[in-house]
Amino acid sequence: MQPSVSIRNLKLDFGAIQVLKDLNLDIGKGEFLVLLGSSGCGKSTLLNCIAGLLEPTDGSIFINGDNVTWAEPSERGIGMVFQSYALYPQMTVKGNLSFGLKNARVPKDEIERRVARAADILQIGPLLGRKPAALSGGQRQRVAIGRALVRDVEVFLFDEPLSNLDAKLRAELRVELKRLHNNLGNTMIYVTHDQVEAMTLADRIAIMKGGLVMQLGSPAEIYGRPAKKYVADFIGSPSMNFLPGKLRAGPVVDVAGQSIPLDAYDFTRKGLEGDVWFGIRPEHVATGEAAAACPVSYELKAELVKPMGAETLVWSSIEGTPFRFRMDGHAQVAAGDILRVGFDPVRASLFDTVEELRV
Amino acid sequence: MPLAQGQQAWQKQLMFNVLMVSIGGPETFLRLYRDRDAEFAEGPEVATVFQALADARVMTEGSNAQEWNIAARMVIEGQAGGQIMGDWVQGEFTQAGLAAGEDFTCLLGLGEHEYIAAAGDAFYFPLIEDPAVVEAQDNVARVILDPATQVAFTAAKGALPVRRDVELQDPTPCMQAGIEALQAGQVVDSVNSLVSPDTLGQITDLVVEFLADPDFSVEESQAEFAQIIATAD
Amino acid sequence: MPDIASRRSLVKNLNAKIAAIPMMLTATVVFVGCTLWTVVYSFTNSRLLPGGDWVGLAQYERLWGTRRWLISVENLAIYGFLMLVFSLVIGFLLAAIIDQRIRFEDAFRTIFLYPYALSFIVTGLVWQWLLNPEFGIQAAVRSMGFETFAFDPLYNSDLVLYGVIVAGLWHGTGLVMCLMLAGLRGIDEDVWKASRVDGIPAWKTYIFIVIPMMRPVFVTTLVLITASIIKLYDLVIAQTGGGPGLSSEVPAKFVFDAMFVSQNLAQGFAASTMMLVAVIFVIIPWAYLEFGGKKRG
Ligand SMILES: Nc1ncnc2c1ncn2[C@@H]1O[C@H](COP(=O)(O)OP(=O)(O)OP(=O)(O)O)[C@@H](O)[C@H]1O
Ligand SMILES: [Mg+2]
Numbered sequence: 001m002q003p004s005v006s007i008r009n010l011k012l013d014f015g016a017i018q019v020l021k022d023l024n025l026d027i028g029k030g031e032f033l034v035l036l037g038s039s040g041c042g043k044s045t046l047l048n049c050i051a052g053l054l055e056p057t058d059g060s061i062f063i064n065g066d067n068v069t070w071a072e073p074s075e076r077g078i079g080m081v082f083q084s085y086a087l088y089p090q091m092t093v094k095g096n097l098s099f100g101l102k103n104a105r106v107p108k109d110e111i112e113r114r115v116a117r118a119a120d121i122l123q124i125g126p127l128l129g130r131k132p133a134a135l136s137g138g139q140r141q142r143v144a145i146g147r148a149l150v151r152d153v154e155v156f157l158f159d160e161p162l163s164n165l166d167a168k169l170r171a172e173l174r175v176e177l178k179r180l181h182n183n184l185g186n187t188m189i190y191v192t193h194d195q196v197e198a199m200t201l202a203d204r205i206a207i208m209k210g211g212l213v214m215q216l217g218s219p220a221e222i223y224g225r226p227a228k229k230y231v232a233d234f235i236g237s238p239s240m241n242f243l244p245g246k247l248r249a250g251p252v253v254d255v256a257g258q259s260i261p262l263d264a265y266d267f268t269r270k271g272l273e274g275d276v277w278f279g280i281r282p283e284h285v286a287t288g289e290a291a292a293a294c295p296v297s298y299e300l301k302a303e304l305v306k307p308m309g310a311e312t313l314v315w316s317s318i319e320g321t322p323f324r325f326r327m328d329g330h331a332q333v334a335a336g337d338i339l340r341v342g343f344d345p346v347r348a349s350l351f352d353t354v355e356e357l358r359v
Numbered sequence: 360m361p362l363a364q365g366q367q368a369w370q371k372q373l374m375f376n377v378l379m380v381s382i383g384g385p386e387t388f389l390r391l392y393r394d395r396d397a398e399f400a401e402g403p404e405v406a407t408v409f410q411a412l413a414d415a416r417v418m419t420e421g422s423n424a425q426e427w428n429i430a431a432r433m434v435i436e437g438q439a440g441g442q443i444m445g446d447w448v449q450g451e452f453t454q455a456g457l458a459a460g461e462d463f464t465c466l467l468g469l470g471e472h473e474y475i476a477a478a479g480d481a482f483y484f485p486l487i488e489d490p491a492v493v494e495a496q497d498n499v500a501r502v503i504l505d506p507a508t509q510v511a512f513t514a515a516k517g518a519l520p521v522r523r524d525v526e527l528q529d530p531t532p533c534m535q536a537g538i539e540a541l542q543a544g545q546v547v548d549s550v551n552s553l554v555s556p557d558t559l560g561q562i563t564d565l566v567v568e569f570l571a572d573p574d575f576s577v578e579e580s581q582a583e584f585a586q587i588i589a590t591a592d
Numbered sequence: 593m594p595d596i597a598s599r600r601s602l603v604k605n606l607n608a609k610i611a612a613i614p615m616m617l618t619a620t621v622v623f624v625g626c627t628l629w630t631v632v633y634s635f636t637n638s639r640l641l642p643g644g645d646w647v648g649l650a651q652y653e654r655l656w657g658t659r660r661w662l663i664s665v666e667n668l669a670i671y672g673f674l675m676l677v678f679s680l681v682i683g684f685l686l687a688a689i690i691d692q693r694i695r696f697e698d699a700f701r702t703i704f705l706y707p708y709a710l711s712f713i714v715t716g717l718v719w720q721w722l723l724n725p726e727f728g729i730q731a732a733v734r735s736m737g738f739e740t741f742a743f744d745p746l747y748n749s750d751l752v753l754y755g756v757i758v759a760g761l762w763h764g765t766g767l768v769m770c771l772m773l774a775g776l777r778g779i780d781e782d783v784w785k786a787s788r789v790d791g792i793p794a795w796k797t798y799i800f801i802v803i804p805m806m807r808p809v810f811v812t813t814l815v816l817i818t819a820s821i822i823k824l825y826d827l828v829i830a831q832t833g834g835g836p837g838l839s840s841e842v843p844a845k846f847v848f849d850a851m852f853v854s855q856n857l858a859q860g861f862a863a864s865t866m867m868l869v870a871v872i873f874v875i876i877p878w879a880y881l882e883f884g885g886k887k888r889g
Contacts, residue, residue, distance in 0.1 A: 051785070
């Protein structure tokens with residue numbers, strides 16, 4: 001099937017700074033793609049290129065098979081929602097929704113129809129007569145989404161639309177966005193640096209760093225089989241523990257004085273030997289009875305205990321390398337306690353130390 | 360152009376009142392400004408003065424200088440035929456190397472009524488007890504009025520001395536004419552000492568407007584003038 | 593008890609209150625007091641010194657029968673209207689051009705703002721020379737061979753006011769531009785992006801979205817321009833002296849001349865009171881719109 005949006009060898013420089021470097025990406029029809037990455041990695045820049053708000057230095061962008069690299073934003077069949085809402089403050093909600101359409105000389109009754117539909121979908125009907133200043137943050141963002149909705153376009157672009165909202169509202173709108181996507185079936189490209197948002201919303205996540213896509217995959221893949229140490233480190237909070245190890249034939253990895261058999265580990269690259277990073281997520285570390293049952297276990301001293309309610313985070317170290325793990329919220333631990341921790345190497349991720357790619 | 364004219368208001372007022380004395384005559388002048396005879400101001404004598412002012416309006420057309428000395432320069436350089444100004448303007452001419460009576464001449468009272476409107480600057484000294492300072496003040500006054508000072512000063516400025524008893528060293532024909540007029544008692548008070556600054560301001564505004572606007576008729580301006588004289592103080 | 597409470601509230605922040613006394617005195621005595629004093633004495637026949645007898649509205653009758661005052665008022669109206677319109681339009685256009693992130697932006701901004709650093713006196717003199725036929729633009733063009741070229745607006749009663757307006761614009765637009773530029777820079781970039789995505793042309797975005805968003809900047813600018821219009825005096829003095837004739841006279845000059853040249857204080861007071869009334873007529877509807885509307889909305 002033809003991709004909805006496809007990006008070919010996209011490059012963008014701001015003067016001497018290369019922000020996007022030879023970026024390739026295909027987004028399928030109706031897909032919800034999340035661009036995730038740390039601040040300054042070029043997410044907004046990429047989104048603006050797709051929208052046509054920035055001119056790429058090189059490369060091309062296709063939307064629905066048309067080369068739109070040099071097309072005006074309004075002619076690309078996209079709608080966009082911004083972090084700061086970017087509503088027109090002197091117009092009513094209705095004015096905000098219809099201004100672009102009026103300008104495009106859409107017939108009056110058609111405008112009415114589209115505005116009514118958007119208002120219905122987003123439940124902003126009662127707000128149509130108000131000015132943005134008289135709306136709450138969540139309502140404003142709904143209006144901003146409505147403004148993209150009335151354009152009747154194929155592709156929606158979101159640039160951190162929820163990051164100005166408080167946690168509760170963010171969770172609510174997240175659900176609504178997901179529902180909206182299910183109902184409309186549009187292609188959506190969504191920029192965020194909130195992992196939870198990315199995990200819950202995305203069909204696929206593109207992890208970006210330094211103007212390149214590090215990994216593109218489903219949330220489960222990104223989380224479970226990170227392709228690079230950077231991705232593994234970036235996803236998850238607290239982030240993955242990395243212990244230095246030595247990979248030998250067997251396959252076996254020596255970590256902190258123990259030889260861990262990797263018979264069940266799903267290798268990406270077979271037959272590699274030498275120095276590796278052995279990565280294991282804090283939430284995949286078991287303690288107490290369960291630890292004893294694990295193929296690998298260690299005795300550790302808790303250095304710092306951080307109760308979080310549902311769970312408790314414990315900071316510790318293995319042979320000088322920091323090691324974090326999660327315990328149940330009911331666990332009775334204090335700093336200085338000696339604990340037994342264990343994990344199953346099946347859930348681990350191994351990376352070589354040179355290119356830091358998944359082994 | 361026939362007549363050079365600086366654009367500043369006081370110069371226009373000066374021209375008007377020179378016309379008033381020399382065309383209208385000293386009686387007219389005094390009847391207006393001293394006696395404030397508004398009825399007379401509407402009469403034919405004053406009408407001739409306004410007619411003369413209207414002629415001057417035509418003759419000064421294109422005279423764009425602001426300062427009186429720039430206007431004088433237009434005469435000196437031959438761009439203008441003449442200028443109506445106080446006796447001090449002589450200094451400009453002599454400084455430019457022109458000789459009175461040869462290169463230029465003066466027409467007291469425009470050759471009609473040869474009267475001088477006398478005005479002078481006054482020096483005021485603060486009342487002070489200290490005898491040393493008082494003596495210094497006396498000294499200043501003495502030096503200023505000293506005949507020798509007056510001779511030297513008037514020679515440079517081109518104006519008439521404030522004392523009638525000084526013998527000017529070879530006065531120019533211009534100064535000579537002035538001295539003769541003074542000695543014959545052909546002097547009127549300056550309009551400044553006859554009417555209030557307020558009234559003079561109104562007259563000035565009228566003259567300025569009249570000279571600037573070619574459509575401003577003689578009759579109309581005379582009527583306004585009479586109105587000012589009626590309320591003058 | 594209530595006695596102690598009230599004393600407390602008086603003593604509270606006593607230092608701050610004492611410190612504010614000079615300012616409060618200045619505001620009430622100097623500003624309000626002098627204004628009232630001026631208005632009261634405009635009903636007398638004061639000459640060189642305030643005093644004289646009560647004459648009712650006589651000064652106002654004379655004022656509105658004075659040709660020079662009428663011309664001054666008309667001139668100020670024309671100057672004010674054109675100055676407002678053009679300095680806002682030109683200032684905004686310049687700001688909009690510079691806001692396109694053109695190169696050498698700082699240089700342009702400095703160039704345009706520079707005239708504002710000059711006094712009106714200097715501005716007036718510069719433009720008097722430029723527009724002077726003997727050594728200004730006319731002389732320059734003639735020296736290039738166009739012998740019959742004539743351009744002497746300052747010596748033409750019908751044009752002189754426009755000569756003053758040009759100088760005023762040259763002087764003031766830079767500031768307007770800087771204020772507008774600050775306003776434009778304050779507009780969220782995302783709004784621009786949103787309007788581009790909506791397919792709204794730039795000029796429409798300016799008119800329907802950006803300018804309405806810049807309302808506070810416009811109000812500030814308007815107040816500054818209006819103040820400079822009403823106190824217009826030194827520019828005229830330096831550039832035309834009110835001439836030719838009375839054709840570039842302005843109210844502030846009328847006031848000054850009445851008080852200090854004609855030595856007719858009461859007439860000057862009457863004229864300045866009329867200026868005050870004009871200002872009030874402008875300010876009250878504006879203040880009503882600006883502050884009165886909010887309570888209802
Ligand atoms: N107009 C510009 N001129 C120069 N550099 C720019 C410009 N805009 C962005 N950059 C740089 O490009 C890089 C990518 O910026 P971008 O806005 O795409 O980051 P981002 O991934 O969206 O970050 P965030 O999560 O903070 O929004 C940053 O290093 C930024 O400094
Ligand atoms: Mg961003």
